[in-house]
Amino acid sequence: MRWRHSVIWRFAALVFLMQIACVLLALGAVHQFTGRAVDHASREVAIGLRDDIAATYAAAGLSAAGATVRNRIAADPSGNAVILLLAPDGHRIAGNLDRWPAEVGTAGAWHQVSLHWAGTPQGQRRTIGIVGTRFPDGTRLLTGHAVERDMRFSTYLEAALLGAVLLALPLAAGAAWVSAAIIQRRLRVVIDTAAAVETGAMDQRIALNDSGDMFDALGTAINAMLDRITGLVGELRLVTDGLAHDLRSPLTRMRAVLEQALSQSRDEAAIAALERALDEGDTLLRMLDAALSISRAEAGIGRDSFAPVDVAALLYDFQEMYGAVAEERNISIRVDADPGLLIRSHREIFGQVLSNLIDNALKYGGDVITLSARCDGARIIIQVADNGPGIAQERRMEALRRFARLDASRHITGAGLGLSLAAAVARLHDGELTLGDATPGLCVTLAIPALETIEGALTA
Incomplete structure (x- = not known):
């Protein structure tokens, strides 16, 4: 599971999660906005009905208010308006509700309830936004507006957004994969160049695209480092070649002098000492050859x-x-x-x-x-x-x-x-x-x- 620790994989996962998070936030925002919009619209309709009927009641009395209620119900063929006008003694003056809902007070507070009223199919209840009002003489007025259709539209909208989320999953995964592939491609250029240099191709450099981004900055820095390393390797070759020439000649002359002295010596102790000196000289020459061979091999010399x-x-x-x-x-x-x-x-x-x-x-x-x-x-x-x-x-x-x-x-x-x-x-x-x-x-x-x-x- 080493891929879990990969920076590129983490970046791709971050891109994926950020895109999904944005879609989910958009879905939540739309849910809140549509819910508040529906609630506000139905409240405005209900309060508008209340104010209109209250104004008629204040100006012309209870009978005129009842007529206004009946006119409002008749002018609403969609059956979304809910109105109930009760006299001070509690009997119904006008409206499309049979009774005052127990869960609705008369203090002007806004409620959303599920009710059945005239014009609604038998046994079917609909969700309405409703507000109750009590006049000074004890008359009660209930006005509301069905929000069911608006809420259904909100539900459809949320379902569409949920489908968009499901569609966004593969799109976000594709975007994450493309983002990771772009980074990998840029890094692959660096890796391939480093691998080529490691094998001895010291002339390889990272291709730059003059974008001025961090990858270009990285490539520029590595190219400068390779230029410096190439210069040092060139200097190393000069030094090693000079060292081989400068050391090999005196060592060879020393060996020749020792061999000449060995051929002219008659003392056994001197002969033994000269032979040991020759052996040490040969060892030194072999060490020199081996050290130079290692340096040349590590510098890539001889591959051609x-x-x-x-x-x-x-x-x-x-x-x-x-x-x-x-x-x-x-x-x-x-x-x-x-x-x-x-x-x-x-x-x-x-x-x-x-x-x-x-x-x-x-x-x-x-x-x-x-x-x-x-x-x-x-x-x-x-x-x-x-x-x-x-x-x-x-x-x-x-x-x-x-x-x-x-x-x-x-x-x-x-x-x-x-x-x-x-x-x-x-x-x-x-x-x-x-x-x-x-x-x-x-x-x-x-x-x-x-x-x-x-x-x-x-x-x-």
């Missing part, structure tokens, strides 16, 4: 010279190359590789990785080294496994760091760069390196994209 490489053939070549050394140490090297597995690589760079991994297995492993390769979907899985003591799981990340030397291996000559170089070259190939358990021993796994997958992506 990649070509198809047959993995099985490469593993058999290394089995033959290290066979004599392994035999001297009573170690056997086995190859278990499926034929026809191709990756796009630089044979010398990838060969250096395999050489370092096999060399580590010869130094720290047991008496069996297995080189294997198989296809796993879109990737080629290449493994170098041994049956030695291996590396504890909690220390495997430490073993991948540059110049990392675990305690058990400090008495053995080495620079601690073999696994770091292998990891850097794996990233150069858009792959990954992992350390696992060979039960017993260490299993180093390289997962590299297959050649068919790479070519398919390039074609697409």
Whole structure:
């Protein structure tokens, strides 16, 4: 359920809920407005009837008021008017009600009640708004207006709005989806650019649309950062190339001087010291080569010279190359590789990785080294496994760091760069390196994209 924590999903949900909330608020407002409008209109009609009849009563008396009531009822063919005029003694003077409703007082208060009156089908009751009035001599007047039809119209209107709410649900969901898709599309440009840069395409930049929005501001900031990183990588290349030239020459001259001194020396102690110095010089040169190779691999240098490489053939070549050394140490090297597995690589760079991994297995492993390769979907899985003591799981990340030397291996000559170089070259190939358990021993796994997958992506 990781999608629940997605910011884009939350934004889409917010858009959806806000639109539904707006529709519901509109529905509530219409309900309140129509209800009040109907109530106000019926009240105005009832009060108008009351005032008209009261004025006639005040001017001409009870009989004239009764005549006015009868005229009003006759002039209302729709039968919406409700009028009742009672004499002070309680008998009915005129009107279309048989009796005074018990729930209606005479203080001029407004009521909505359900009643049956003359002109209404037998057994049917209708909702009316009504007001009762008592004159000073005890005469009572009841005037009202049926609100049933107006309320029915309000009900129809609310039903229509409810249908609009149901229609708004898919529309709101579509609007939320479109909004999320727009954001995802803008962010996808950033993600794709970052992924391309991660693989070494340092010339990739985020396309801007000059809208001036926050996405454009983000793209501008990232492009500026990439320009800075590209400049630093260029400077790194210059520094590493200069370092290789400046250090390799004096180290080579030092080695030549040591070899000359070794050939001229006759003292056994001096010879032993010179041999140790030569070994240290060779180690220093190898460390320099490995460190430069790691820096170049992490900077993406060498990718332009990649070509198809047959993995099985490469593993058999290394089995033959290290066979004599392994035999001297009573170690056997086995190859278990499926034929026809191709990756796009630089044979010398990838060969250096395999050489370092096999060399580590010869130094720290047991008496069996297995080189294997198989296809796993879109990737080629290449493994170098041994049956030695291996590396504890909690220390495997430490073993991948540059110049990392675990305690058990400090008495053995080495620079601690073999696994770091292998990891850097794996990233150069858009792959990954992992350390696992060979039960017993260490299993180093390289997962590299297959050649068919790479070519398919390039074609697409």
